[in-house]
Each structure stands twice: as structure tokens, then as C-alpha cells.
Amino acid sequence: MQFLKRATVEIDRDLLESLLSMATVIEARDAYTGGHTWRVSRYGEELAKRIGLDADGIFIVRVGGLVHDIGKVGIPDQVLNKQGPLTPDEYANMKLHPDLGRQILARHPLAPVVLPSVTEHHERVDGKGYPAGSPASVYGKLTAIADSFDAMTSTRPYRKGMEASRAIAILRENTPAQFDPAYVEPFVELWEKGALDHILGHANDQRLMLSCPSCGPIIAPPEDAKSGDEIHCPSCKGSFGLDALGDTFHIHFKRSLETKPTLMPDKCAVKSVLSCAKKKVHCMH
Numbered sequence: 001m002q003f004l005k006r007a008t009v010e011i012d013r014d015l016l017e018s019l020l021s022m023a024t025v026i027e028a029r030d031a032y033t034g035g036h037t038w039r040v041s042r043y044g045e046e047l048a049k050r051i052g053l054d055a056d057g058i059f060i061v062r063v064g065g066l067v068h069d070i071g072k073v074g075i076p077d078q079v080l081n082k083q084g085p086l087t088p089d090e091y092a093n094m095k096l097h098p099d100l101g102r103q104i105l106a107r108h109p110l111a112p113v114v115l116p117s118v119t120e121h122h123e124r125v126d127g128k129g130y131p132a133g134s135p136a137s138v139y140g141k142l143t144a145i146a147d148s149f150d151a152m153t154s155t156r157p158y159r160k161g162m163e164a165s166r167a168i169a170i171l172r173e174n175t176p177a178q179f180d181p182a183y184v185e186p187f188v189e190l191w192e193k194g195a196l197d198h199i200l201g202h203a204n205d206q207r208l209m210l211s212c213p214s215c216g217p218i219i220a221p222p223e224d225a226k227s228g229d230e231i232h233c234p235s236c237k238g239s240f241g242l243d244a245l246g247d248t249f250h251i252h253f254k255r256s257l258e259t260k261p262t263l264m265p266d267k268c269a270v271k272s273v274l275s276c277a278k279k280k281v282h283c284m285h
């Protein structure tokens with residue numbers, strides 16, 4: 001996109017907060033996402049630092065990771081929340097989300113900051129990605145690695161997340177066809193030295209994801225969770241009590257709800273990105 005080639009964007013804090021709040025809508029629609037956008041944002045940030053991007057680049061990847069799946073708001077519930085593999089037609093539908101995101105954000109003043117991650121996170125180096133074929137920017141390439149690693153290591157009700165070591169091996173197997181080797185190896189190095197451990201399986205730097213005893217580890221405890229609180233699984237009707245256990249919680253079944261609970265946006269992720277907001281960002285794609 002020509003208009004994204006070079007831009008200096010003033011970051012209005014209120015505008016950024018409203019954009020990030022929009023992005024949390026997807027956490028409130030997708031029952032199984034459980035902190036995915038936060039983890040993609042944080043994996044991307046660590047990788048951006050590791051490869052030596054400047055502060056502007058790191059910020060672009062951090063914000064882009066949180067917003068990258070915003071186009072999923074246009075994907076029907078029966079596809080987005082399907083408990084099983086997608087049919088070819090459903091998959092074709094799902095593949096529209098990067099371009100839907102582009103259309104939603106195209107005229108947004110902060111578009112140059114977030115569109116690379118939004119539009120390019122399913123692109124492939126060999127040109128077989130979508131919607132364009134191959135990524136144009138380093139930001140899109142970093143978000144693609146972060147997104148794929150989190151998708152593979154996250155448990156969904158119909159399939160258990162794989163071991164991080166297996167996901168790392170798959171990233172390598174798909175390099176250089178899918179991913180850029182210049183960025184995969186630094187990501188592997190980060191993982192090998194344990195620098196991603198505080199993100200893996202977490203919904204926040206302090207919050208470890210909890211296991212729903214019925215359907216899998218996809219409950220993100222609220223930021224202010226404490227012993228005695230009751231939390232609901234977003235995908236089954238289980239309601240559970242929390243008992244503090246070190247820096248996490250033990251979870252025990254309390255009751256079955258009559259209807260599925262209302263999903264909540266992840267306000268904590270918005271706050272964490274706002275805390276590193278810059279005044280001005282130079283985008284060079």
C-alpha cells in the first residue's frame with residue numbers, strides 16, 4: 001500500500017486507547033482466544049527487541065499484535081467459535097479477516113502503525129499467504145511468527161496446545177517457505193534461553209492461564225482476581241472457585257450455569273500497551 005511507505009504519525013493517547021478498546025472486542029467475541037492478542041503483542045515485542053528494531057519499530061509490533069485480528073469481528077459466530085476443524089468454505093470465510101481488518105481501519109489516523117500486522121500476519125515468504133501472498137514489512141513478518149507460535153501452543157476445546165518445543169520445530173520446518181529465517185532464529189534463541197516463558201500460557205505478565213477442568217486451559221483470570229472469587233469458563237457452562245496458589249490459582253468446580261457467560265474484553269491488555277505509548281512514531285514499511 002503506497003500510503004504506508006513512509007509516515008510520521010502523532011500518537012494521540014485517547015485515539016490509541018479507543019483503537020485498542022476496539023481491538024478487545026475480538027476477545028469478547030471469540031470464546032477461545034483467551035489472551036491470544038496480548039501474547040502475540042508480547043512475543044512480537046520481545047522479537048522486535050531481539051533483532052534490534054528501534055523504539056518506534058518495537059511500538060509498532062506491540063500495538064499491531066494487539067490489533068492484528070480485529071477483522072475477525074466480521075466473521076460469523078458459527079465459524080469463529082466452531083468447536084472443530086473448519087470446512088473449506090468456512091476456512092475461505094475465515095481467511096477474509098486480514099482484509100476485513102484493513103477495511104475497518106483504512107481511514108483510521110493510526111492505520112500506518114497497525115495495518116502491517118493486521119494485513120500481513122497470514123502472509124508467507126514464498127508468496128502463498130493471504131490476502132496479498134507475501135509480507136511487505138518486517139512488522140508483518142514478526143507478527144506472523146508470534147501469531148503462529150501462539151496458535152500452536154494454545155489449547156482449544158477441540159485440541160490440546162502443543163509443547164513449545166514442537167511448535168519451535170514446526171516454525172523451523174516452515175522456514176524459509178512460510179517464515180523469514182532472519183527472524184525465526186532469533187525467536188528460537190529467545191525461547192531457548194527462557195525469555196518467552198513469562199508469556200507462554202499467560203494472559204498477562206502476571207496472570208497464568210487457568211485450566212478449565214471440563215474443556216481446557218483457556219480461562220484468563222481477571223487482573224484483580226483473588227481467593228474466593230468465582231470465574232466462568234468462556235466456552236462451557238462451568239463456574240469455578242479460585243484459591244490463591246503462589247502467583248497463580250487452584251481452580252475448583254462450583255456449579256453449572258444455565259447459559260454461557262457473557263465474554264469480557266481484556267482491559268488489562270489495553271492498559272499494558274498504553275503504558276508504553278509514544279508521542280510520535282516513524283513508520284517505514
Ligand SMILES: [Fe+2]
Nearest residue numbers: 068069097121
Ligand atoms: Fe489472524
